[in-house]
Amino acid sequence: MRNNRFFKSFSPYRIILFICILSFLSGEAFSFQFYEDIQPLHSTDFGKWTKTDIYIPAGAVVAVMAKGEIWDIRKPHQWRWQPFDVLRFKIGEEGREISIDRGVDRRTPLNVNVVSCEEGGYLILGMGTWWRYKNPETKRGKILLRMIVWEKDHRDRIEEELFELVRSHPKDEQIRGLVGYSALCFGQRGEYQKVQNLYKIIQENLEFDWDRVYPMVLNQLSDFEIHLGRYEKAKAYLQESLKRIKGFDNPYMESLVLRRLGTVASRLKEYENANQFFEKALHISIAIKNREAIGTCLLSMGWNLLRMDRPVEAEASFQKAIQVFKQRDKFLSQRRCYLGLGECYIRLNRIGEAKVSFETALAIGVKASDPTVQWQSHSWLGRIAEKEEDYSGAFEHYEKSIRIIETMRAQYTDPTIKALFMKDKIKVYERMIQLLYKMQRAPEALHYLERARARVMLEMLAGKAFSSKNREENELLIQERTLRRQIEELSMREERIGLEGPEGLEGESLEGKEIAKSLNNKVELLRAKYKTILERIERLNPELASLITINPLKASEIQSLLEGDTALLEYFIGVEGRYVFVITSQKVLAVPLKVDAGTIFEKIREFRRRAVEGITLDRLLTKVYERPLIDLHEILMKPVMEELSGKKHLVIVPHGMLHYLPFQALLSKEGRYLIESFTISYLPSASVLKYARAKNKGNRSDLFAVGNPSTGLPPLPAAEVEVKEVSILFEKNRVLTGEQATKTAVKDYGTKYDLMLISTHGEMIESNPLKSNLRFAISKKDDGKLTVSEIFDLEIKANLVTLSACETGLVKGEAGDFPQGDDLVGLSRAFIHAGAPSVVASLWKVSDDSTVQIMKNFYQNMRTLSKAEALRKAQLDLMRSTVRFTVTRAGGGVIQPSSKGAEEVIECSHPFFWAPFVLLGDWR
DSSP states (O other): OOOGGGGSSOOHHHHHHHHHHHHHHHTOOOOSEEEESOSOEEGGGBTEEEEEEEEEOTTOEEEEEEEEEEEETTSTTTOEEOHHHHEEEEESTTSOOEEOBOOSOSSSOOOEEEEEOSSOEEEEEEESTTOTTSOGGGEEEEEEEEEEEEOGGGGGGHHHHHHHHHHHOTTOHHHHHHHHHHHHHHHHTTOHHHHHHHHHHHHHOTTSOOTTTHHHHHHHHHHHHHHHTOHHHHHHHHHHHHHHHTTSSOHHHHHHHHHHHHHHHHHTTOHHHHHHHHHHHHHHHHHTTOHHHHHHHHHHHHHHHHHTTOHHHHHHHHHHHHHHHHHTTOSGGGHHHHHHHHHHHHHTTOHHHHHHHHHHHHHHHHHTTOHHHHHHHHHHHHHHHHHTTOHHHHHHHHHHHHHHHHHHHTTOOOHHHHHHHTTTTHHHHHHHHHHHHHTTOHHHHHHHHHHHSSHHHHHHHHHHTOOOSOHHHHHHHHHHHHHHHHHHHHHHHHHHHTTOSTTGGGOOOHHHHHHHHHHHHHHHHHHHHHHHHHHHHHHHOHHHHHHHTOOOOOHHHHHHTSOTTEEEEEEEEOSSOEEEEEEOSSOEEEEEOOSOHHHHHHHHHHHHHHHTTTOBHHHHTSOTTHHHHHHHHHHHTGGGGGGGTTOOEEEEEOOGGGGGOOGGGOBOTTSOBGGGTOEEEEOSOTTHHHHHHHHOOOOOSEEEEEEEEOOSSOOOHHHHHHHHHHHTTOSEEEEEEETTOBHHHHHHHTTSOSEEEEESOEEOOTTOGGGOEEEOBOOSSOOSEEEHHHHHTOOOOOSEEEEOSTTTTOOOOGGGOOOTTOOOOOHHHHHHHTTOSEEEEESSOOOHHHHHHHHHHHHHHTTTSOHHHHHHHHHHHHHHOOOEEEOSSOTTTTOBOSSTTOOOEEETTSHHHHSSEEEEEOOO
């Protein structure tokens, strides 16, 4: 590979041979193309663009490494330039000019860069192309290039292959430097999972010298954490980066990290600390005379002042930043200045000026391909239009803002990250829902609510569809996925085209209109192809087709899934507005809730404190839980009770804290529980019903049950009784207990039965929901923890999964909070993803004795009733039962005796016993 003579002249054959040799020596099949000593650039090429015969396909990632030097013969010791000083390249004649970068260490520059190419084209090199007036005939020297190209279909292998290159070339600083520049490239594209992968590689291979790479990766990770609102994590990355950068003579990089530390401090409401960081960064930027850095410091100061509610001072800072950027001809850098100015003017009630500022920010954001500025500008312009009662204009801005947000979040792969991404963006959906309610367009408001909630789960369900043993189906699935991505990418480009063109902000050029028209035609052609592919898949496998097209349903599609006696209640608890949507087969209605979110949440907490958490025998004998249940019935149910006349079944789609509330236990002023009037089931979103319904085959013949595994945790003897008594109801069954109930056995047998009953300990890990797990016996093959991530990967045929472990129905987000949009990952949703149309789970730590009774009755009832009706009857029977349960022990570690050694018997009318279990998914 290091033999330059072998590649002295460019030859495609030699490149392919080189890759084969490298693959053979390393034992790996590499997916990239490696070019070395590309068209050496001599002094005679100075000031010219040179077209090579290397074609770069669209969507490729290109890594460029340069070596060599150019000098001026008049003063060769004074005027000498490395590649980062003079070399530029572009992909295609119309491509943007890209510089080679110096790197963190100014004393020994890396001279590398990594870029992602949206458009394809031939590689074109330019040396001193912006120095034409500086006597090219006086220049001497030569620059050599190496280049690695990963085509679009091989981008998923970049991280691991980069490390293989580093490992095979341990002394090559440039190749090691590509890790940092790849992080920068991925970070700019929002592909933060790839940045995390590179960070992990560094952490796991500390035998290599990463000093010049580490700060770049840390900076990108900090950007990522800032983007997601995880400021403490961002702070830690930046502090480590600053410590490492001080070892290099790079004041610009130091000022950049200080500026980011200021941003983090500002977000943490440490405003004075933020100002100190910004002042330090500004001082360094002035010292090195970097006007772009000066402008960015002033911009950051403006945002900090705005957060301190000092809009007049903030306006002055933003205006200074704009002037600095204008001096440097940094037009695109002004976009966030105008966004900040708009917010200043809003606070100062200068609405006209605010509107102009947001329109300017949007226009520049479009030209800069900055989706964050675009969605924020559209959101603000929508608010202004709404205030001016221009509802159609407001709708258009909100719709564009939402479309951009959804395109952005499609770049993330990790479901927890997808959920966190929505944290500061759900407000746009809330405003859209409120606007459509004002416009009396309830069905459309419902559609946007569906787009806001449980989106992660829908995407995961759709992704699950990409699995088929049929060769023709698999080929069609690959085509479907490719076309869908192309449509998304082109649609986003359409959004950018509107304000682009030679005429700038003043108007759209004829050329711009032609480009937009051409793009629109391409999108329409792709959509036609996509429709044809879906029709072919539908003919081959209707079920597979239904899974692929799981997108948020429209109101009419939801209505078509509901029986005549069923009403779906979908709740939205926003900061500014709260609604319950009533959907039946005949109508869609939005009803406002007049109580604020804080009051609703406090009533739910009050119920759980009084009836669930740390329950004692004394408290089970009182009815202190009734007051919050009556209040919640008045808030959540009374406004829609007239609309439910004649309905027998309610499907509840909760939102936020409502996930902790058993609606079946809501109590009317007349003393009637909601379950006494209706059969009740739940959905994470109405759109999930389409998937669940498609998976429901009605199979209920056999049972697989697991109870009281040997987990090392406190034993659950009643769980063993439970699974054995339930299994008697089935001729064909398999029951695992004790040491037999390993995770491996559960994964092997659990995929083969119609019904699954799992009664064991459950562990919720709030900070990392994907690692929440069910506990089984530890074996030589595994640790006994069946995690949410592992459940996702299962392929089960079960018509119903019952999780009678503790709190298996709860799903929590970061630090126990609910991510905006209800994109929650938990055990019950994992089993739906794995193929179960329905899951029964619990909302709190349950009593052993009552659980045995309710599960036995539930499975007995399912012989003749639907799942929802079977669960309701079991709950009502338990509620009204005269059977008494002795709770001298702590009932699964939950019920605490009122005094040491106390023995009492309690009737099961208390909701603690009968209300915790909920049916999630298809209720039939």
